[in-house]
Amino acid sequence: EAGVVQSPRYKIIEKKQPVAFWCNPISGHNTLYWYLQNLGQGPELLIRYENEEAVDDSQLPKDRFSAERLKGVDSTLKIQPAELGDSAVYLCASSLGTSGQETQYFGPGTRLLVL
Amino acid sequence: GQQVMQIPQYQHVQEGEDFTTYCNSSTTLSNIQWYKQRPGGHPVFLIQLVKSGEVKKQKRLTFQFGEAKKNSSLHITATQTTDVGTYFCAGRNAGNNRKLIWGLGTSLAVNP
Numbered sequence: 001e002a003g004v005v006q007s008p009r010y011k012i013i014e015k016k017q018p019v020a021f022w023c024n025p026i027s028g029h030n031t032l033y034w035y036l037q038n039l040g041q042g043p044e045l046l047i048r049y050e051n052e053e054a055v056d057d058s059q060l061p062k063d064r065f066s067a068e069r070l071k072g073v074d075s076t077l078k079i080q081p082a083e084l085g086d087s088a089v090y091l092c093a094s095s096l097g098t099s100g101q102e103t104q105y106f107g108p109g110t111r112l113l114v115l
Numbered sequence: 116g117q118q119v120m121q122i123p124q125y126q127h128v129q130e131g132e133d134f135t136t137y138c139n140s141s142t143t144l145s146n147i148q149w150y151k152q153r154p155g156g157h158p159v160f161l162i163q164l165v166k167s168g169e170v171k172k173q174k175r176l177t178f179q180f181g182e183a184k185k186n187s188s189l190h191i192t193a194t195q196t197t198d199v200g201t202y203f204c205a206g207r208n209a210g211n212n213r214k215l216i217w218g219l220g221t222s223l224a225v226n227p
Contacts, residue, residue: 042203042217043158056214091157103148104215106157 002026004107006092012113018080021110025073025094032069033104034077035091043091049075050098082114119206121218129226134191136221138204145209147180147187152220153200161189161202184209194225 005024013019025032030051035043046065048056052072060067064083069075079086089109095102118141128134138147146165150158162171164180164187171178177190187206191198201220208214 040222042205042219044217045214048214093158103160103163104158105160109157 004092004094004105006090006107006110008110009108010111010113012115013082014115015084016081018078019082019112020079021077021090021092021112023075023077023092023107025075025092026096026105029094029096029105030072031095031098031102032075033091033093033095034067034075035093037089037091037109039088046077079112082112084114087112087114119204119216119218121204121221123221124219125222125224127224127226128194130196131193134194134198134223136189136202136204136223138187138189138206138218140185140206140216142185143209144184144206147184147204147206148215149178149187149189150203150205151200152203156200158203191223194223196225196227199223199225 004026007022011019032049034046036046037043046060047054047067049069052069065079067075067077089111091106091109093104093106095104120139122137126134146163148163149161151161152158162178164178167184168182169180175192179188187204189202201222203220204218205215
């Protein structure tokens with residue numbers, strides 16, 4: 001079974017430029033998460049989807065970040081415009097079910113460097 | 116807001132020594148999960164604890180969930196170099212909010 005797929009794996013951009021990350025969750029997983037992880041820190045949730053509905057986006061900086069999961073499968077996270085402080089690893093995870101006890105399976109992440 | 120504290124932040128051991136990381140929540144948890152992240156890798160699920168006082172073992176790893184469901188520990192017996200990485204606990208609030216709150220992790224280094 002394929003795991004969570006993310007692309008690109010690495011991205012270098014100049015500040016004020018837009019950037020987008022793509023995630024394809026494990027087949028059949030209805031819950032999808034976007035996390036941000038800074039070096040030496042734990043993952044910080046940006047947004048959680050149950051199917052196509054964003055059920056928790058309280059930590060998403062909505063002035064510059066947006067996300068969508070139009071068909072309840074793959075998802076895109078966008079930053080526009082990027083700032084220097086956005087340099088981090090962006091992790092996507094998925095899980096099966098919505099009971100609150102599910103295991104989260106993480107993708108390899110996208111390492112973003114903003115210059 | 117709800118916080119999950121993890122100690123120590125770093126631990127450096129000699130191969131063969133034991134290692135323990137502790138996780139404490141400011142609120143009661145419905146369950147707690149443990150993940151391992153190798154350097155340059157992504158978090159990988161290890162285990163989930165749900166019941167008060169629960170103890171689970173995976174080979175040399177022993178996981179405990181406190182009686183009050185507010186703390187947890189991971190103990191590794193006789194560490195090996197393959198145990199190197201950062202161990203995260205992630206607790207889920209016992210209330211209606213099912214958000215998973217992550218600790219900052221404990222980074223383990225093992226000298227061969």
